[in-house]
Amino acid sequence: MKTDLHPDYHPVVFVDITTGRRFISRSTATSAKTEEIDGVTHYVISCGITSDSHPFFTGKNQYVDTEGRIDKFQKRFGAVRRAKKPSLS
Secondary structure (H helix, E strand, O other), X not given: OOOOOOOOOEEEEEEEOOOOOEEEEEEOOOOOOEEXXXXXXXXXXXXXXXXXXXXXXXXXXXXXXXXXXXXXXXXHHOOOOOOOOOXXX
């Protein structure tokens, strides 16, 4: 078996930015921020969306139109029409 083949595996804490919930796990990801939990040093990794805040898992649908993206799309492509199919005759 080859040596030094696998990456380092560390204890980490994933923190949901929205709800503040913490998920203790292990990962190859690291960060500059650390926290000691039960005598073990964990890397702290912030996450924007986790199962605690994602609409699929929470059952809450949220409509977020950031920066009017739908309006921008309609302005750019709303007037564009599809080309008609060529007739066979």
